[in-house]
Amino acid sequence: MDLIATLRAMLGPAAVLSAPAQRARYARDGLGPWRGAALPPALPDAVVRPASAAEVAAVLHLASTHGVPVVAVGGATGLMGGAMPVRGGLALDLRRLNRLRAVSRIDLTADAEAGLVLGRLARALRAEGLHLGHDPWTLPVATVGGAIATNGIGYLGGKYGSAGDQVLGLEVALADGTLLRTRPAVRASAGYDLRRLFVGSEGTLGIITAATLRVFPQPERRVLRGWSFPEFAAGFAALLDLHALGLQPALLDYGEEFGPEVPATCTLFLGWEGYREEVQAALRRATRQIAARGGTPLPQGEAGAFWRRRHVVAQRLRRRRQSEWLPPRTAFDFVHVALPPSAVLDYRARALAALAQHCVAPRECGLWTHPGLFSVVLAAERDTREEASAAVGAAVDELLRLAQDLGGAMEYCHGVGLRLAHLMAREHGAGLALMHRLKQALDPAGILNPGKLGLDLA
Ligand SMILES: Cc1cc2nc3c(=O)[nH]c(=O)nc-3n(C[C@H](O)[C@H](O)[C@H](O)COP(=O)(O)OP(=O)(O)OC[C@H]3O[C@@H](n4cnc5c(N)ncnc54)[C@H](O)[C@@H]3O)c2cc1C
Missing domain, CATH: 3.30.70.3450 (Alpha-Beta Plaits)
Known part of the structure; x- marks a missing residue:
């Protein structure tokens, strides 16, 4: 493909990988075959590893011109298939954008590149007497860009909020290669808050190349x-x-x-x-x-x-990425729904009753960071993994719809990706058509992470 030769000339041969084994590493994220949606792996045509925001912008410009899909990849820990290249094209591995550009102990800010692993950022801040508010389970693997693009939440979310809440400013490469920088002001009342547009957008509107994050004093x-x-x-x-x-x-x-x-x-x-x-x-x-x-x-x-x-x-x-860790005829999945706290007990009772009807076992129920953020872990065993996956998938759907019916949101921290795309119209109503129009305005060639968030279904 000509594009690969052009990319190699632009970024250097080591930054563009096209061998089958190299591409295979990008065929899946955390949406494994044991979940309630048995999706086949999806190979990119090539893997591109830019080292700067300018290189990301140049890749996007080229991909737009050629109409080639680009899927951003950070730590690939996302649970919804958001980083799976379902339409082929380029897997854009951002982990070489890993610099901590600046830290201010006075402003309590850190300028971090998108591919910086959260755990490394937390350690660097600690050395400065500062504290990273975002502390998810996957801190040692997930990246700054992935956390913002999914609007994740961590163990300390009760005090510091979601990853998006901690963003003051963003640097984003747009589909046409424009590099956008939003002002990292503590408050702004000067038009649309463009920063929020990219929070939770899962690589469908632009590629985050860096962020100015709100950081915190090390707690006494x-x-x-x-x-x-x-x-x-x-x-x-x-x-x-x-x-x-x-x-x-x-x-x-x-x-x-x-x-x-x-x-x-x-x-x-x-x-x-x-x-x-x-x-x-x-x-x-x-x-x-x-x-x-x-x-x-x-x-x-x-x-x-x-x-x-x-x-x-x-x-x-990190040690054994795609290993099979469940018995072969078992599937498991989870829901993480945001409910009004007043609806939690009703939801729990109805969810457990629904699981019993589906003959799917609850493993855990719980609340995380807030009394309205409710999760259920569920599992099923059937004659085959495919049957178990289908049973779990149907139960998950019912639990997600129940949360929507009780005035909640179907997911509070892992995004939508492929896994929840089919429920986006139900979640957003007319809002999904508006998202689709925003997508068309920002990415007219449709190159940015196509097939995700249910935008194709609008
Ligand atoms: C065992 C386990 C535990 C988890 N625990 C938590 C938890 O506690 N809290 C939590 O919030 N999540 C959790 N997750 C989910 C996952 O770790 C988060 O979604 C994380 O934020 C993803 O970051 P990543 O760098 O791995 O992103 P990836 O998986 O690489 O990407 C996620 C999505 O963001 C897009 N993306 C990535 N980088 C960029 C970028 N720079 N610009 C634009 N788009 C981008 C991708 O295209 C994809 O759509 C867990 C996952 C696993 C497997």
Whole structure:
């Protein structure tokens, strides 16, 4: 293909990979075949590894001219197939854009390139006495650009918000090769907030090349505590009490596990961080409220162990990416829905009833970072993996539709990609047609991550 030769001349031969084994590494992200949507792998025609924003812009200009799809890839940990090149074209691996351009301890900002791995950014900030607010499970692998493009959320989301909330300014390469920079101002009332347009856009409107992030002082004090509750509703009542008080923990992880070998208890971990007096006051008041709802304190070591283990899954992922880790006739999936807290108990009861009807087992239910952000992990075993996947997929769809019907959003941190594309019209109504028009305006040749977000279905 002429385009590959042109790209090699432009970026250097080492930055353009076309051998089958190299391309195969980009055929999947975290949407494995064990999930509720059994999708075949999708090979790109070539992998391009630019080293600067200018190179990204030049690649996009060329791809637009040739009408060739471009799929941004960061750490490829995305769970929805967003980084899968379903229409071929170029996989644009951004991990060579990995510089921390500037840090300001006065402004509390960091200018980071999009391919910088979050864990490396967190370590660099720590050396400056600063703190990265975004701390997802996949911190050791996921990138700044991937986190913003999916508007992810991390363990400390209760205090620092989503990845998008932490963006002050963006540098974005547009489809035609224009490099756009939004002003990294703390507040702006000067027209459209273009920055927000790219948050959660999963590489369909532009390629994020760098971001100015809001960062935070290293907390003077962090406390973590755990409690158990005999039933979900009791712990949830405690969380609603804190919510009503305006007492927002930095870490909120409340979960119940199902299964014959697991005792049916619910475990709550809360954490606060900040300056000493605020942390002490929050802990004291929360402890009182939780005791009043029947929470039994866990041994102190358990909360600490929970915190230390929080990235283990990502480290495992880095070692054995596409390995088969489930029995061959099993599939599993999850939902992460955003509900009004007032709807959570009703949702939980109806979701469990729906799973029973589908003969799909709940593995875990829980809340993360906020009393309205509810997740369910589910699994099914059938005669074949395909049958198990179909059963899990149908159950997931019903749970997502139920969240929509109760006034919620079908996903709160992993994006849409391919996996949830079929429910975008139901999620957004007339909003999906508007998204489609925005997409056409920004990417008239349709080269940016085609086939994602249900935009083709509008
Ligand atoms: C075990 C596991 C645990 C997880 N835990 C969490 C969690 O705690 N919180 C959370 O939020 N997510 C979590 N995720 C999902 C995933 O880690 C996040 O979605 C993450 O933000 C993706 O970052 P990435 O760099 O891997 O992006 P990728 O997977 O490479 O890409 C994700 C999407 O963003 C697009 N994209 C990537 N880079 C750019 C860019 N520079 N410009 C424009 N578009 C871009 C891609 O095209 C794709 O659509 C988890 C995933 C796994 C496998």
